[in-house]
Amino acid sequence: PYIYTRLIIMGKGAGRGGGARREEWPKDVKGSAFSVLSLDSDPKPPHSSSRAPPSAPRPAASSGSSSTSATSCGSDIKRLQFKQGKERQELITKYLDRSxxxxxxxxxxxxxxxxxxxxxxxxxxxxxxxxxxxxxxxxxxxxxxxxxxxxxxxxxxxxxxxxxxxxxxxxxxxxxxxxxxxxxxxxxxxxxxxxxxxxxxxxxxxxxxxxxxxxxxxxxxxxxxxxxxxxxxxxxxxxxxxxxxxxxxxxxxxxxxxxxxxxxxxxxxxxxxxxxxxxxxxxxxxxxxxxxxxxxxxxxxxxxxxxxxxxSTSGCARSDAKRPVSKNYPIDPKEPDWSSLSVLYGTNCEHEMLVLSALHGALADHRPLPIGKDFRMQLKIAPRPFSNEGVSRYPFYATWLDAPSGRDKSGQLVKQERKMVLKEFKYDQGYVAWVGKIDFTDVSAYLLQGEVQTVASVLAREFNQDIRCLRCPSAKEIRFPKVWVVSVRHPSGVKYYNMEQLLQAPGGATLDFVRFTNNNGAIGKEGLAHPYSDSVLAFSHYTYEKSNRCLMVTDLQGCWCQSPAGKKQFTLSDPMIHSDKYLLRSPGNFGKKGAAAFFKTHKCNDVCRALGLNPASNYVAPSDGGQGPGPSGASSSRLSSVISDKSC
Missing domain, CATH: 3.40.50.410 (von Willebrand factor, type A domain)
Known part of the structure; x- marks a missing residue:
């Protein structure tokens, strides 16, 4: 049996009849950690961080003794879990309804x-x-x-x-x-x-x-x-x-x-x-x-x-607070004259790619994905972003001057210049009702972005392995590029970025970037018209079933291009993940509401059928207490009406 101990820490001046009381609960058998702050007034919105789950709702004042039995504590934790999930879904539903x-x-x-x-x-x-x-x-x-x-x-x-x-x-x-x-x-x-x-x-x-x-x-x-x-x-x-x-x-x-x-x-x-x-x-x-x-x-x-x-992430983060203003950088679509720019110094790190079981364990325990060592780097950054099309971040051309490129015959590390893209959030601050206050200048916001794309990358690797044995011509491989979190020392101070390798078409051709889906079930017309869009649309469906209906990768955009190894594949970036269990600090995570919106518009294609995925018509909108849309044996027409009634 699991024995839980409730620890009550009395604040300064606390005692009979007053003061702040902090109740901390250890992880339950499923690894969900809660930290409850009981105050006379509502607490301030929690600070955004990818390294901790959101604070649980404040419990009602207790009139009885502080029992430490396993039964009572276990039921209290389950009650808090349910309440947290229910309140989060109510806030998301309200926001989606408004949007x-x-x-x-x-x-x-x-x-x-x-x-x-x-x-x-x-x-x-x-x-x-x-x-x-x-x-x-x-x-x-x-x-x-x-x-x-x-x-x-x-x-x-x-x-x-x-x-x-x-x-x-x-x-x-x-x-x-x-x-x-x-x-x-x-x-x-x-x-x-x-x-x-x-x-x-x-x-x-x-x-x-x-x-x-x-x-x-x-x-x-x-x-x-x-x-x-x-x-x-x-x-x-x-x-x-x-x-x-x-x-x-x-x-x-x-x-x-x-x-x-x-x-x-x-x-x-x-x-x-x-x-x-x-x-x-x-x-x-x-x-x-x-x-x-x-x-x-x-x-x-x-x-x-x-x-x-x-x-979008920025849209969610601007919805419930005094409206913030973006940084208003002027746009310059051309690469700069690199010889005229000064060398900047910084460090970079990246999340480690895990096997699927290790990924599940880290997410289930609300642990951050493991991060490799920090490496020093030298780089040059364009003074202006080259596009304003992204809804959440500005992209900058950059040159990584001492990028590692393997080892020579003597075992010495070889370094060379590599063209990169640095991405900076458009807003400094934000607030989301189901997340709290978000500081987009803090490293945690960039770590979370890298974590989301790493999860998507692990699932893409599984997807590619599964489609290789299929006899399905429309099944194409998907790749999410590696994302670094970069800290750069500017004359004005330290700034953080996400960094990816710059995608370039052979022979200087133009890459055709396409938005296939968003994070609320919409399928772009350009994406639907793409000859190989079936693979991208099936990928979101696949991630939901591969994760045992615990998460879904959505908001997919990118291009059909040639990989460094010469293989044709989809290269996608900046995804969102819907989950009521994992990555709860992500503003665009709509949980089961996002998954239900996807299945409302998704029509299974040849790739879905070749992978043996449950038909989209068999997924129903979840009840408030459920974990997400799940297969059902009811008729597709009836299920469609159920989704429509429950959707925002």
Whole structure:
């Protein structure tokens, strides 16, 4: 029998009738550790770390004696485990429910030239929303409209529809909007932005603006038009500041993304100035729309990408706190002139690759995966990231000047330069309700990222071994590159990064990076169209069954390329893991809710069948007390409805 001892540590000044009491419970027979802090008020959110499980909920005050029997202590631990899991799932469910609710504002220039575009949106908005639901089946969209004109139409020259989920109401309103006026070329865009801030934005939802216009705002600072085209060249007659207008939309209205559709080149300078004034560099996205079909795709992709951001690591970490602002690095897609950069010094380490049984043991005991020795290194880092497409981290070109490259005949270590990518989190701080406060500048955030990818890499190795004996042409191998955690001494202080080898196509060709899935069941159209996507989609299904329904690797993106050994394979990176047992400090870990969302959209393919995986239609959404979706013998149609009823 297992005998447990409850240790009560009385804080300073504690005694009968007061003080803080800390109750610490040893690991139970399954290796789950809990540390309970009992205070008169709620504790502060726990600090983010990949090396400890999240704090258990505070227990109710005890009126009896502190019994140390195995029976009572064991039942208390089980109760705490259940309560922790239940509360965590409730918080995740609430967050997913909010993220899948979308408030979309159509912000239109409604002067004479815009009539055909408004009519097109009126006729096509329902098919746009249906296209979004093909990717995110759980999305619920409310739409609003702000149609602005110019001062020649009088003081009240806007039409406004607050957010509605009634398609008929939206269609009738768009039919009532008259495209009139616009004596000069420039229009009163500022009033449109001002009116947009008055709508009933839901701060806990995914909010976005789709701005469609063919003319800039007033003021020579926003366009290169002649004075004949703008009768207010000095700027807005009400002296409104674009920085304040955009800040209100970002901070007060909690607009997640602002998308601008250029119908011609007259708005390019205006959007450039808007981006300078925006609270975040990547908050405002723009594109040139050549025709109506491209406009439709632009609006659909805007909604899908915004929901994807909300469900990402950074999106989760920004949801429940005062909205943090990203670091706003300027982007430079070109490799730097390495000869002009100084050498930096630091250290690196990596997680060890384990056999499957050892991996299970480490995760079950909530132990961090073993890490190898720290090695000194010399490197050069590009001063600016080369992309802003990642939702959570900035990527930087880097050169590892003394990378190990085997040994020579005499046994001496050979070193050479190697091109790498360093990844830095876009935000310094975050807060997630089911995790707590997260410090993205701390090494623990980067260790956790490396740990997640190492787990995915171990399971990919198992997947590759299992498909090699299959007679299935569509079964292709999958690889996750090695991830180092790097500490670099900059003149301003020490900074941490994750480091991976730079992927390069032979002969200087361009690699085609594809997002196959996200962490809430969505399957990307590009990923679905890939000729070998069956392997990637089957891999998530495989990880769930290989781990005995304890975890699932999702959020898969990467490219089909040639490995260093010359073998064609998928190289994927930055995955997420769903589990109610392991890696609970990961913000994008939605546990059984994430697994249920995957099975709601997943359709088993030839690779799934060749591996003998349970059909996706046999998986049902779990109850609150269950460990996750599990096989069932019920009919697939009935099971689909069960998943739909239980999903967020």
């Amino acid at each position: 899948n609710k979308v408030c979309l504002l159509f912000l239109f220039d409604a002067t004479s030239s815009m009539g055909p575009k408004i009519e097109f949106v009126k006729e096509q908005f329902q098919s746009m929303f249906d296209a979004v639901k093909e990717t995110y089946g759980q999305v619920l969209i409310k739409a609003g409209v702000v149609a602005y004109r110019d001062f020649d139409q009088g003081e009240n020259h806007t039409d406004v529809l607050d957010f509605t989920g009634n398609p008929a109401k939206l269609r009738d309103f768009l039919s009532s909007v008259k495209a009139v006026g616009g004596g000069d070329v420039a229009e009163d865009v500022f009033t449109g932005l001002e009116k947009a801030a008055t709508l009933s934005w839901m701060k806990s939802c995914t909010n976005l603006i789709c701005h469609v216009a063919d003319a800039p705002c007033h003021g020579s600072a926003f366009h290169d038009l002649s004075a004949r085209c703008d009768d207010r060249m000095s700027g807005d007659p009400k002296n409104r500041d674009i920085k304040k207008l955009l800040s209100t939309l970002f901070h007060t209205c909690r607009v997640t993304k602002y998308f601008f559709s250029h119908l011609n080149n007259s708005t390019v300078k205006m959007v450039k100035e808007f981006r300078k004034a925006a609270p975040e560099a990547d908050w405002l996205k723009d594109d040139h729309v050549q025709n109506n079909q491209v406009l439709k795709e632009f609006i659909c992709n805007s909604i899908i990408s915004t929901v994807t951001v909300s469900l």
